[in-house]
Amino acid sequence: MKRFIQKFFGQEKPPQQQPIAELTTAPLSEDQLEPVATGLPKIEPPQLIVGSSRSVGQQRDHNEDALYTFTATLAGNTTVIPFGIYMIADGMGGHQFGEVASEVAVRAMSKYLLGKLYHPIFGVVPESPAESLQEIMQQGVFEAHQAVLKQAPGGGTTLTAVAILGNRMTIAHVGDSRAYSVYLDGRMQVLTRDHSLVKRLEELGQITAEEAEIHPQRNVLYRALGQGEPFEPDVTTAPLPQPGYVLVCSDGLWNLVSDAEIFRLIASAPSPHRACQGLIDAANAAGGTDNITAILVRMPD
């Protein structure tokens, strides 16, 4: 507990840390390196530990991001099931429809996923979901799309949803929010692909990175929920980053805070919840140009 407090207030650092802290090539202090070196402490039963945080940012007057977390653990006689659904939606469309769209999208997706996944798996007699997880996630996005069309006509939203079940996760994604697998050795693997027009132009060498920075259509997505054209969400499955974390965030975070900094903040925080606050603070310190939202999930051992 004492160490805990020291870490928070940055006082009474052990003297032998000093030389290390001065080396620019070793940005992690020993405290920060400890979880990397030793792995996370084991928790029984295996479970998902979640933190989340959200900020309007420094330059906007309302928050169009919506976040959703749902975590369940069942540890019984024969089975141990960690289960979680984590979503971020970043609304758009001027007027007030952006914030309506993002909330409607996560509500609709949540309703669908709980019905299709949670109820069968956690029933008195457990059942396997009737459809495949990918079909369920895809249909969930479609339900969310319909709900946005109905409840927030003209509005649009990104939606990045991660469903963790067993030893895999299924990700459904539309737009430019992101999901990452964060491994304790510092690897940050982006699990989603931004549906950003300017990014695509940049990839093709049609515009330079500098031009992309100031491009008038910098925020234009080529795929989003609530828009009339047909679209297909990206649905993929991935192994859980064990030991490690899954991070879901809006572009308000990844646009402003580098991967290395994100990792440093996660690895040095005492809990996923504190890590999320640290991430949001970092984005605000970097200008907070957009709404910022982050969900961090620690994987079961």
Add this chain to the structure above:
Amino acid sequence: MPREDGQHLGAGITLANRYLIQEIVGVGGMGAVYRARDLHFPKMVKLVAVKEMVNQARDPLVRKTIVQNFEREANVLATLHHPAIPRIFDYFTQGERSYLVMEFIKGKNLEQFVNDHEGFLPEETIIKWAIELCDVLEYMHNHKPDLIIFRDMKPSNVMLNQHENIVLVDFGIARPFQTGQRGTQVGTEGYSPPEQYRGDATPLADVYALGATVHHLLTKRDPRLEAPFSFAERPVRKINPNVSPELESIINTALNYNPEDRFPNAAAMKEAIIAVAQRTGVLSRNVLPSVSVQETVGVKPLWVFKCEDEVRGSPTFYKGKLFAGCYDNNLYAINATNGEFLWKFPTEGGVVSKPAVQDDMVYFGSEDGSVYAVSIRLGKLSWRCETGGPVRSSPRIAQSHIFIGSDDEHLHAINLLNGRRAWKMEAAAPVRSTPFITSDYIYFGTEDGDFFCLDFGGSIKWRFKTKRAITSSPVIEKGLIFFTSVDWTLYSLDATQGWVQWRFRMGKPSISTPVVVDRFVIVGAVDGFIYCVDESNGKEIWRFRTEGQVTGSPVLYKDSVYCGSVDGQMYCLEYKTGRLRWKFSTDKPITGTPVVYDDVIYFGSNDHRVYALLT
């Protein structure tokens, strides 16, 4: 699809005292399109299309500018005379809505047409449309005093009228983007060229979009569902090999990123298409046979070994020896270097089971109902364990036991050393699938369509049901189980609880066992295809058609996949693309799975032979 806020006009409303709305025929980003009756012609039913644009701007000045732009463009459109452009009759503004009244085109748009058409449309049909589209673009691009850019060429904006001629609809009065908005915006696209996003709309943007439109029509791949500007990743002929290379080359030219690399104008594109149509004779040809037939290249076997009956199963390689079961009831041991006979071990039934080897003993099952352990040096029997039915499953060795299924409806666990049964698990149907064993669990399917996960004590941890038999053997990779079923499906299951991650539907049943490498899952089916599916999302990456059922399983060696077919051929394909490297013909079906060791591939055929080929 009327919205709840009553944004759209209902049937029965009359606009400008003249146009009686009948129904919505389309909804766009800026408003709807209605079919209406023109009441100025009371003696006859004259139908018109009424296009509505809802002015959403709040600022009065902006609102006014939008209305002015609308009216200016309506005036321009009214001056156009071309068979592929609908006539403009009238326009007017009421409150926040502006309306354009034009010729009603009865028919389908090309997107509906291509979606409703089973299979690919003939090249000649699309060539005819493409020529007509080039022609109308040429007309608009040469319009005086100002040229007109269509800006929004796509299949859904092209109608096919009653005379089967194309008509452009939805002229670009509404800009694809509302500029000046803060924050994230949306522009769904797919057909527009890169430069259009820099604000450059030129005739060459229309040429690109026409290329994109023709690409969609020929391939049935909607570019709005793909990453933007990714046509180069989906060459037309790779998806639809019936298209002539000449037409593909024209589409590629039109789709160049840089405008200067495209056709200089629509007229030049039209000429190129007409030239191709004449040269390939496509305009007069009805049937388009596929031309790309690859010849069997001169693959010579290293050696051939002759047995006395069909070799339906799969051989095993171990320390320079090849072990192969045969329907002449023998297990053969063959010198893998030169194909010389070493010994044979007789059973009382056909041997289809793939032998397993450990510590100089070879283990296999026979249709006589027994599992055998035989020494690899001399082929002497060590032990024999009887099950209650033919054994078509193959043994797996783990924890000093053999795990093998039998038609006696059980999975058997047999002690490796003495051949005594440790336990058998009641599976309620024949087990022909070969179990897959991890450090904790045993996985296998049954002929009833059950899939089991057992612990080493033989108790069920979980089960999963498919609609038909699971003869295929599971493989586990990165926590996912892959197997096929006779219900035409390739399954991907979570190994901990059996939750389905995705399902991939094939054209016929499958009993083939998948092979997994990188993100590729490769498997055969009775429809004759070898499929390659993305492990992360269950989407097809490529498929290769053989000339018979694919009941054996593919194997991977270096960057090639090897798979036999009932057409009697062994295929070698590039595993990332499915491109044929070579194929080798035998005289009868190949139903087993090859084994590759040290650049040599070994397999049996129903022509009674075992082959060794250099990879």
